[in-house]
Structure formats: structure tokens, C-alpha cells
Amino acid sequence: MLKENQIKKSLLIEKLFDILEEKGRIEEKDIENLSKELKIVKNEIKAIISFYKEFSEIKNKNAVYVCFGISCLEKGSRKLYEELQKQGFDVRRSYCFKKCAQAPVVKFKDRFILNQKMEYIINIKNPDVKNLERNISFNSNVNGKIKIRRCVAGNCLHKDVDLSGFDVENCGCLGFCGFAPVGIIDNKVFQLSPTFLNKIKQDPTIINRENFLNFDRKGKIIMKYNDFVDPFNIDSYIKIGGFEGIKKAVELGKERIIEIAKEAGIRGRGGAAFPLHIKLQGVMQQKENPKFVVANLEEGEVASYCNVILAESNPFIIIEGIIIAAYVVGATKGYIFVNYKAKEAIERLKNVIKQAKDMGFFNFVSNDFDIEIRRSPSAYIAGEETAMLEVIEGKKAMPRNRPPFPFQQGLFGKPTLINNVETLAALACAVSYGPEVFKEYGKGQSIGTKMISLTGNVNNPCVNEVPYGIKVRKIIEEIGFGFREPNKGLLIGGPSGGILTNSSLDLDYTYEDIQREGAMLGSGAIFAIPNSMSIPELVRDLMQFFADESCGQCIPCRVGTVKLTEKLNDFLNGKNLDRKIDEIIRTVMNASLCGLGQAAPIPLITAMKNFPREFSKNFQEVS
Template sequence: MSRNISLLSGKKDDKNSLFGKISVSPNDTSDAQLAGEYNLGVSTIHSTKSFYDFLNEDFKNKKAYVCTGSACMCRGTQEDVTQKLKNKLGEDSVGEMICLGRCYENSAFYYDGENYSGDDINQLDNILAGKHKSLPYTMKSYSETSFLVENEVFSSFEDFKELLQNCFETDKDELINTLKDSGLRGRGGAGFPTGMKWEFCKAQEAKAKYVVCNADEGDPGAYSDRYLLEEQALKVLFGMVVCGYIIGSKQGFMYIRGEYPESIDITNEALAKLRELGLLGENILGSGFDFDMNVVEGQGAYICGEETALIASIEGRRAEVDVRPPFPVVEGLYKKPTVVNNVESLAAVAAILKNGSKSYKSIGNGRSLGTKLISLDGFFNNPGLYEVDLGTSLEFIIDEIGGGFNADIKAIQIGGPLGGIVPVDKLKSLKLDFEVFAEAGFLLGHASFVCIPKSFSAVEYAKHLFAFTAHESCGKCFPCRLGSTRGKEMLGSAIDNNQKFSEELIYDLLETMEVGSLCALGGGLPLAIKNLLEHCSDEFKPLMEK
């Protein structure tokens, strides 16, 4: 059935996402009309709508939304934020969103199409009157050769035009070889070589191919994609266009999470300007190459960060994970060859093609090459977004870049809710390196830093991770859907009712999730829980059966 929906969605309109139309369909009548246009049952439209938090009628009736991400939770700011919003807007007018990308100062909330944080909660009268804007945050590169946080190598529409013209005059295989030689890998977690992915897709014979940017940055604690979309949008969009040129695609999609309204607006403005300048559309720069792209706005589903769920979402299906193989480069969007890349991966392409592969691969070590964006939360004295060389020691990141901590910290979860939890005594023995982290039993992932203070219970944090996974699971596989729920219940009963749990049982549960889950949501969660059980055992032992 899902295959039929994919094919029908692409056959009717492969340039405008069916999901985008479903998201703005206001009632049953318009749902039925949309279903008729696509030769789908109206139950398919209703099924899709029921999957997403933001399309729930109760959710849409709220006036403001409080961030419930890990960083804000650990900082302990959100109860006060919630109460102040309720006092101003009404008891039933405040909902929740999971991470608004304001982890550098916490106290985050969403109101009327904009995100706020820090002291903004004390400016509600001005916010409601449209007279207040948030203060900027720190953005800085600590790399000798910046590829992402810079405005000299590639930052203007003229830079875009000049480099694109150079690419049109260069053999496609040479462009791919430059990317392969650079060592650029996916920055979304899997770490697959970018040039190789493009090469595989280019080799496929098909009537249509697609380029998709995975900008559904849902990892609480991470705001690197938000930075790139709002401050370096042309870098990301250039990566999309040149990918389309190389693989032979005419259409791209930017899937941006709805929790980032400013990112969506800025990206759409940049796309409009590119079309105006003839850098998107038909016969770009007289090359005979046609390419355009559209923004698809996410509706509150973390699972859409998984590439097959994201593809399902664009097609108008429930965002459920698909079994692989086939991989998207063979059969992806609308069952056609598709490149899906993370925002940071795409943003690095411009400077690599302009400066050459050696400038990139000379940074880092082994397979972890180039630079990496890191997101430091409000427990650092110098919170913010930084670009650093891969291979940089965590000691330098914490003490020199972050300026140390402003509270007593027991551990840091690095790499989002599925990332490893590193105890404070092991932090300074690590380097920012994908392989070094893996060998030490952790995961670098998005390189977001969420500090867990000594005052915050490790058991509560583990319960929070189980609850997050239970809420965000697509529900397709039992190990993730049921395992996360059982884990949440097990720890909840221990905390609330002092009901002891079996150490053997929780490890069996984690093994089942790790081995049996279809994707990294259920399969990745056990790493963080195991880290907590190992390094914070003194907090778990009193709650376990003897």
C-alpha cells in the first residue's frame, strides 16, 4: 500500500509535496478533495494527519509552546516559563514543543511564528505587542581554515553564481572525485562518504532523480543546522544545486523542522532571490541544466530525521521507517533514485569545491576529516555555536572555547538523545573524532553538548530518554515502540513508587531494542542508557532488586 501512495504522489505532482498540501488542508471536505486529486482514499489523508503532533487540533489551539528539550529540562528553567505564559495567555493556552534550538540560554518558548529564550520570558508585553526581538548568540570558528562559519570564501549570490559556473565547466566525475578525495562524510550521524553517495546515485538509470536536504534537526541540544539555514543558507542551497547537477536531478526538497520558523522564512527568501537571479529554474546560466527546489515544513515528528521516514513524509505517508535495502540512492523519493544529505554535509561542499580537497582533508585524522560544528548549552560559561577541527581535544573545547562550566556537572550527553553520555572524569581524555568516540563506547553524532548537572538524577534522565523515544517512535517495529514504553514505565515505577526493577531485565530490554529495532531511534537509545547504568551505577543500584 505504501508503495502505491509513493507512486501516486509522484505521478500527480513531483514538485510540490503532498505532505505540504495535507498540512494546510483545513477540514474533512478539503481532505476528501485532496484524496480525490491523488486517487487516494480519504482514510490515507486522515491517517497521515493523525501521525504528526502539530496537526493535532488540540495542539493547534494553543497560543504558545514551551520547549521540553533535554538542555532546557536539565537547566530547570521551563516550569517558570510555563507559568508566566499561562498567567499571561490563559491556563489552557500553552502547549509543548521538543527543542527550539535555543539551548545556549534555555528558557525557550515559541509564540506567533517566532522562538524566544533567555530573558525574553520577562518581555512578554513587548513580545505580544510585536516590539521585541531576541539577542544574537555566539557564532565563531576556531579552525584555521573555516568551511562553515565564514563569510569570505563563499557568502554572496555572486559567489554562488561564480562557483556554479565553474562547476558547469568541470567534468562531473572530477567534481565527485574532489568530494571523495576530501573525505567529507555525512554529518547527520551515519557518516557515509558524501562523494560516494552522489556517485552511486549518478550511476543509476532513471527518468527522474531527486535531491533531499534533511534539515529536520530534532536532536535536543543541537542547533548547528539552524545556524546554517539562518546565517549560511547559500552554502546549503549551493550544495543542493550542484548535487542535482552531478546526479542528473531536476527537483530538490528542503525538509525543515517546523520548530525553526525563522529558518523556513530565511530559506524561502533565499530561494526566491536565486530564482530571480536565474540561479534556479530552467536553463541555469545557459547550461541547459534545469533545477528547482521547495521547502517542506515538518510538523513535529523527530523520526523524520531518519531518511526513509523523511521520504515517506514528503510523499504524504505516515512517517514510518522503511526496511533497507534498497537504499534511497537506488529507490528513494517517489521510488526514484534520491540523494538525502544532512545540512552540514551540504554546506561544506562549496568551500571544498572552491579551495580544493586538500584544504579539507588536511584537517583531522584517519576517517574523521575536516571541520565540525559543535553546540554548547547554557551550562558553559561561553555557550554558543562553534566550528572546530575534527581531532580537537574535548579539554580544549570545554576549557578554552566553552570557558568551563558555570555549575557542577556529572556528565554530558554528546550527539543528541541517541548519543553517548560521557561522565565528567572521562571528558578530557577524548578528542572530537567519530572513531575515537566509538572506540570509547560513546557516539559523536551531531556534536551537541547537553550538560547533566550533579543535582539532576541520572535515573530521571534515563526515564526522560525512554519517554522521548516512546513519544517519537513511528510505531512500526515492536522493539522500539514497546521497549521504550516498558523502559519508561519501569523507571517511572521505581522513582514514584519505589518498585524495584531487575538489572537483568533492563539489560535484556536494551538488547532487544538494540538488535531488533528497524532504525537508530530504538537501536541507538540503549547506548545512552547503558552509559548511565555503568557510570552512574550508585544512583541506579538502590532501585534494583538485590
């Protein structure tokens, strides 16, 4: 059994978020109250507050947050930041708001300004500038002749559009984030621009003559029914067979579900690619109780946003996956660990948890099974699985030593299944549709499909789902609609992935093929690098990200990432890049405790190997 005190203490971070949301800042009085309520000494609370930037930074309602994720940097966010500084704004750096398809992203007074030019953004304080993109309301209405299912996820969330006079329903992400706002009319996807909407209002027959986009179900498993599922309406999910997987799981039994996960070849989709069936088996076999399932939706890495879009598009499939996993391992509780910036995803998941519980779906696990959402203070390291457990327990996001592994001693020291939300969604699909559906796609050990976050130099930066084994070139051409301008390479696998030349376009998108080139699939991020972007600058920005996000627990990572950033900055300022850099790289990779430090130098290593000329102008041997 868990001690009551353990549960109480674990609520600290949630309570800090509540105070922040209500009052905008955390004061001494709040710390005193929390100390009494949660029975935590004040200094411990203060240490937690100072560890997380969200809690410790001095608030200013007029502060302007500029994203320094690579998609935004590629669209000039650094210049924008400097210009706003010159203009006297309280401007602050931020990492990834999960709106990469509409870069550069700026946040001002809780609103997002997406994909706008400098002249527009520096006018944000002007009360005449009313056109700030805002969250739209999503109530369906049935009052027109033309039926539109409009996307209410991702970038479409922030693109207000007047749909009065239409018969409107909602749907999830269709993979055209770069064209937001989009919607479906007569099974065709259209960009819902005011001009287009006015035209079809006046003459509905022109719909047949207008250019349209195509939502292709082929090659999709998790996103396959995004055009039908209304994230606000559980019935829309039930209509396409949703939650049938839970009933089927109970009929088939736990052992068979583990076999199904194996046959479907489901591997961890968050980056580690560890086989799901082994994890399920491992937790199921533990004798100790209680057990937990933790769904990871932290997604703190820059230019990766497919988990957030999944939750905004189809929160039901995540909940179904958690319920099935909990049934298999015998968990008494599920947690969803969500990046606090993903506010819309949090609301939708909360809504589904309530509905699924009311409809009795939790009872398939046990009568007292429950799922709780825990917000993550948006630190990249908080997504590392053991650091995540620490945060849920109300502590600093610092990775634990292993062994013991989480399947043995995880949350509160109890057996815990940890998986990314996409992995759990894949489990729900494998049980519902059968493993054969996964076997239709893939190559070698990469079976099924993968959700991707495509950003950077493409005409349609977006989230989508692709079959493993697809040519990278096909992803760029058919999903990204080609390069926006001449392109020189790809960063595959997120910030700790590999920087490859355009020859990577001929690779098959599988774990094995990408790894052979020194990169990795990671969580499915692909960033296209235009010729106009400096590779050393890109590497410096990624290294700066790691230096900022290191938890500081081990010296090689804490100091090494800062030193590498300094070396790259010196290089960009005209100094020589010396061979000592190799020594630092080796130390960071070999002596860091967790994946953040161990993988941080990969972009630098691959960039120096694949783009030697960009590093050679000042390169010299230093003995």
C-alpha cells in the same frame, strides 16, 4: 517518468500546513476539498492528520508550549510546566524549538519567551507585560557613523535591540549565541546591550577600551565567512566567491568532483558519517531517471540546532551544495526537507532559491532544474532518511525496509541522493576552496571540521564549527567559555549518544575516539551535565523522548521505549531497577527496524556504566 498523480498526492502535507497556517485548524470541509483536489480518499487524509500531532491536536490560541528538550529541562522547564498547570494555563509539552542557547524556551501566541524566570513567565497573559521577545526586522539602514554588522540568526533573531543612529548591516551566526544579541564593530564582536549601545553612541572612542569577543576564522570552513555574509543579500555571498563552486564543478567534471569529495574526507554530517563520494558515485551510476537530491534539514533531535542556524546564517551555501550535487548525479530536482518550526530558515531558503534561479545558477544543472522546499511536521523520526522520503511523498513518517537503498530506489521509487544540509555545504566548500583546506584539519579518518551544537552547563551555549581532532576540553573552555557550575559529565552525540564522565574532556573530537567510549559524534550535539542534574532523570527524559517519537511501526521500539521509560520512572519513585531491563534493552536494540529504536537505549547503557552509583541505590538482581 513520474505519474502526475504521484506528484499531486505528495502535496498533501504541504497543503495541510497551508490550511493550518491560514485557519488555525483543519476541518471536515477542508478534508473533502483536499480529497477532491488531490484524489486521495478521505480516510487516508484523516489517517495522515491523526499521525501528526501538529495537524491533530486541538488548537487553542492561548495555549502555552513549554520545551521538554534536555537543555530546557536542565534550566527547569519541568517545574515551569507544572507551575503553569497549577495556574490554570492550557500548557503543552513540546520538543526543541532550536533555541537551546536561551533555554528555557516557552512559546505563547507565536512568540518565544527565552531564558526568563518563572515569575516573569507566569505573567505572560498580563497585557502590561510587553517585553516578550519578538522577531526583529532586518532591513539594513545606513544612517549612522558607527558601522555595526549584527547577527540575524539563532537567538539574536529574538533579541530586539534599538540600532537607530547606527550604520547597520546583517551577518550570520558568530558562535556567541549565549551572549545574544551580538554584532561586529571594527572587526570585534560585542554584546549589543542597550547600555553598551548608548555608551558608544555618546563616545565612539570607548569601543577600543571595551571588552570584546573574537570571531576566529581559524578552524572554520563552512562558518568561515559568517561575519561577512548577509543572509538576505546574495551579493554578499558572491563577493566572498560564493557560487564559484558551481562554475568550477562544471569545468572540472563530475568524476573530479567525486574525487574532491573523497580527498576532502566528507562524511555524512547528520549522524551516519557515510562517505559522501560513495553516495555521489552510487546515484550517478544509476541508469534510471529522473533522479533527485534531497537535503535533510529536519533536525528533530533535542539539543541539536546547527542545521537551522546554518540555514539562517548562510542559506546560499546550502543551495550551492545542492546544485553541485545535482549536477554530479544528474538530478532533475532538488528538495529541501525542513522542520516546519524553522520558519525563518524556510523563508531565507525560499528567497535564495528564487534569486539563484533568476541569476541562472540552476542552468548549470539543466534548464528545467528546480529546488522545492517541503516542510516536515516536526517528528524526530521524519529525519530518518527513508521516513523523510515517505513524508515528502505525502505519507506517514515511517522508515522503509532496506534494500532497496535510496540511491537505487528513493523518492518516488527513483535514484535519490540524500544528505544533510551541512554535508552539502561542505561539498560546496570543498569544490570552491579545494580539498586541501579540509586536509589542514583533523585526525585519522575524521578530516576537516564539524559544526557543533553546544548546550547545557556552559557559559556560552552556542552553535560553532570545530576542527576534528580538537580536544573536547578545548571545546568546553574556548567555545563554551567553561562550565557554568560544577559539572559531572557530557552527553555527546545527541539524544541517542553516550553519557560520559568528565574524563571524556580529554578525548579528541573524532568519530573514532568518541565511538570507542560508547558514544558517537552524531550530528554534533554536546550537552554538558551539571552536578545538580540527576543522571537517571536525564536518561528517563531521553527515553520518554524516544517513546513519544517512535513511529510505532515495530513492536520492540514502540513497546520497549515505553517500558524502559516506565522502569526509569519507577526507579525515580523509589522502586527497584531490576535486571529485566537488560532484556528489554537487548530486544529494542536488536529487533527494531531503524536507528531510532536501535540507538534509543545507548544513553541508558552508557549512563549505567559510567555513573553506576546513581543507579545503584535500589539496584538488585532479579533472576
